[in-house]
Amino acid sequence: MASAGALLTVERCTKHFGGLVANRDVSLEIAPGEIVGLIGPNGAGKTTLFNCISGHYHPDEGRIVFDGHDVSRARPDRICHRGVARTWQIVRAFGRMTVLDNVICGALTRTNRLGRARTKALAMLEFTGLRGKDDELAAGLTLADKKRLEITRALATEPRLLLLDEAMSGLTPTETAAAVDLVRRVHADMQLAICVVEHVMEVVMPLSHRVVVLDHGEKIADGPPDAVVRDPQVIAAYLGEHGGARA
């Protein structure tokens, strides 16, 4: 079923928690170098799907294939070694470590040598614009910088697929613009596939090559952003009246 060119294939993924179905029969593909937006109202199952892909949950039914390997039951650390990195809706920076040490931990995924990891971490911090805050404790950073740090740490693991879970929620408009710019630069410089879960439509639509819409755990649309916003099912389920007006 997995088409030859896909980097990630999710096949009929179903996940429930007790009686609650968080994902039902969700299938999607992500090609190398593609930016896919994953949207849907609160509780649509976006984060659950992310957790299934990154190995923090395992799907009850269906299959997740990354780079030709079935990773449906793999642990998160193995999936990271295969080339999937993620960030979190609620940031999970290592609070009592410095910014530099956080990123070194990421870089150590690909090397055992501390010196090499440090060099790479410094380069990554330079790239994401956190250089100069190297020695600050992660717990003391602003929310925007914590989210940026998480992206830097994820990039240090040399992923081929980056999963960003609401990397822009809770940010001011200026910070959001800076974060969007960062995602664009990451994509341009590193040739990664990126999947963004986002609430802010103004962010997802111009950024994504393709948009996948979830509602009540099911996929209701999958296509180019301008086609998706005109889809009546999407408008009904997600955008509503004011959202349709905005698009």
Add this chain to the structure above:
Amino acid sequence: MAASRRIALAVGLLAALAYPLFIQATGYTYFQTVGFLVFIYAMLGVGWNFIGGWAGQFDFGPCVFFATGAYTAALATVHWGWSPWLGMLAGIVVSMAICALITFPVTRLRGHYFAIATVAMWMIAQPIGATWELINGSRGLFIPFAPAKSTWEAIWTLGWGGRSKALAYYYVALLLFVLTMYLAHRVDRSKLGYYFRAVRDDQEGAEAIGIDSRVYKTAARCLTAAVFAAGGVLYGFWALAVFPDQVLEMNWSVLPMISTVLGGIGRLWGPLLGAVILIPISQVMSATLGSGPLAGRGLDVIVYGIIIMAVAAFRPSGLLSLPWARWFSRG
């Protein structure tokens, strides 16, 4: 900075080396023994820091490995006449193997639940220690003592007696403490140390960047087990006996922990500072209370309890976390 640090280290080491010499000249051995205990507890505290400080998992049962080390070396000496140094190596290997075996299954737990599991291990170890015939049950093993004929032989068998015993054991404890500090320093600046702290700060976050939290929790506790095993061997040969009520005593787990928490958890020098403050308290108190009405009522344990509560309430990150540099530069 690096130079001043090196000088401080050299001065500290010289002071530790010179400390008992003057007292030895007066004919007293009491304070050498206090020093011996301080370094044993400091060493165990540094060992506990691997799992408790760096990997952030509270371990209430490391005395199991203290006992395992002591019993392994004692058995090897009693049955095969091994040197305690070889026994120490064997004790370290056996303790680490047992630790890996019993710790890996509980690494899915974290926080309080991990701590409860380590208490359970200690509880299970007690009846085993008290009834297992191979290690003589509750009677324990007695280590035969034969006065050494030469200094080298004494070093090889840890066979000191009489007035030189306290002094010699003080230096052996100091040596083991220094080796433990070196190990901790190396681990602190290695991939292991980074991964331990990552698991401590955020386990899911750590797993998402490729860290297998179960493996690194187990590795941290195995390092703890190795240090406790070495400490147990030294203590067993000092006491010339290994029996369950002695080596499986809860204090071997709790006092190193309290020392570490008091000095500064997760800090290289925290356990030494804590042990230097705490351990002499019980010695000094038993000396000053003499045979008075308060003697022998465990008053030192009450004082420990008060210290733990005070640290937890006012400075949970320990004395070393206080802004000493700022105070001194102003002074």
